[in-house]
Amino acid sequence: MSDNEIKESKDLYTHFALFVDFDPTTFDIVIKEPKRQKAIDEEIATIEKNNTWELIELPKRHKTIGVKWIYKTKLKGNGEVDKYKTCLVAKGYKQEYGVDYIKVLAPITRQDTIRLVISLGSQNSWSILQLDVKSTFLQGDL
Template sequence: MQDMELRRSKRARRSTLPDFYVYLQEPEHDILGKDDPENFKQAIMGEDNERWLAAMKSKLESMRKNGVWELKVLPQGCKPIGCKWVYKTKRDSKGAIDRYKAKLVAKGYTQQEGIDYTKTFSPVSTKDSWRVIMALVAHFDLHLYQMDVKIAFLNGHLKEEIYMQQPEENVLDSCIYVKISRRHYVLLVLYMDDILLASTNLTLLHGVKVFLSKHFEMTDLGEASYVLGIEISRDRKRGLLGLSQKGCIEKILKRFNMMECVGGDVPINKGDKFSREQVTKTDQEKLEMADKPYASLVGSLMYA
């Protein structure tokens, strides 16, 4: 497989981001993620403390095996960066808990751009590319499996390197890999720590899985059925592949108490304008809108 060019962020730094930007940039976002522990104390004091402790031990063991850090005496004049645990409950397409994940992350917001770092990047394929792959899977009846990188960010190297850019106007997705072996091929779609493998041949696909597992600690999730909050259903005899966000939509409706709402083609009519005259004024209006924060609600719709 060919090496990919890393997609680097060129966004200007801001102190805060609107809710809808956070929704769009977080591939693993769970509408009900508010139930996850927000800090270490909540994790060890909650009813699932044993599971969260196991997840944290697993992460620390992965760091030890990968030689991520060494214990040192802080040199004089150096300012250490803080860290924190981030907890995530992974769920399947039915909403049942699949596994518990814990990540130890640095508090990067204490760093200064141009001094402590220059650019940030994350390997994320575009949704358009993802849909093209799904269309190819349906059309050519490809085998479709998925894998998860347990420690995606621990495999990055911080040593400075220079990457050559592709010629201008050469449209490509740097997170799509292709391996060709005679008349068979494997397509690999990378989205952070989620990997989709589509192939014309199971033997070739298995070889790629073995190759990845030798170089990275992987979890084989079997045939793809639920990826990025999207449920995948197939009828291979009829050459059909369906994509559904029903579970995501139901979580959005449940969160904003709109399970009994009336369906519509679009949330608002094109050309509608909002003004300060439409904001809540009475106590009753404020009570009715208390559980419908505008930015989060719009962000949820945009993510779906």
């Protein structure tokens, strides 16, 4: 979009959404917002439903690893808020290789794979949909 098109646009607020940081960084701010509190409750419910972790006694010579909340605001194409997302993540940077973990696994998609899927879809006139997976967990011992 050119500068002239932006100046002539009747909906300037959409353009300002690109420059605004919606995402809080502290729990103290988030806990006061009912919409974000709902996202936290949903994340905790999902963690419990998936049996993501279980409480055990800490083995000798091991240390606890803390967690941190990550908050994201997902926007629609027009700049309006679509939903509030919350994710509880382990502070992996406190872990020590060989003591706290042995293998490193990261479920990621390579750009080559994305290009291949889009190319196949285009060649075969398939519909391609993007999904936002609410929570993904590897089924393995952590």
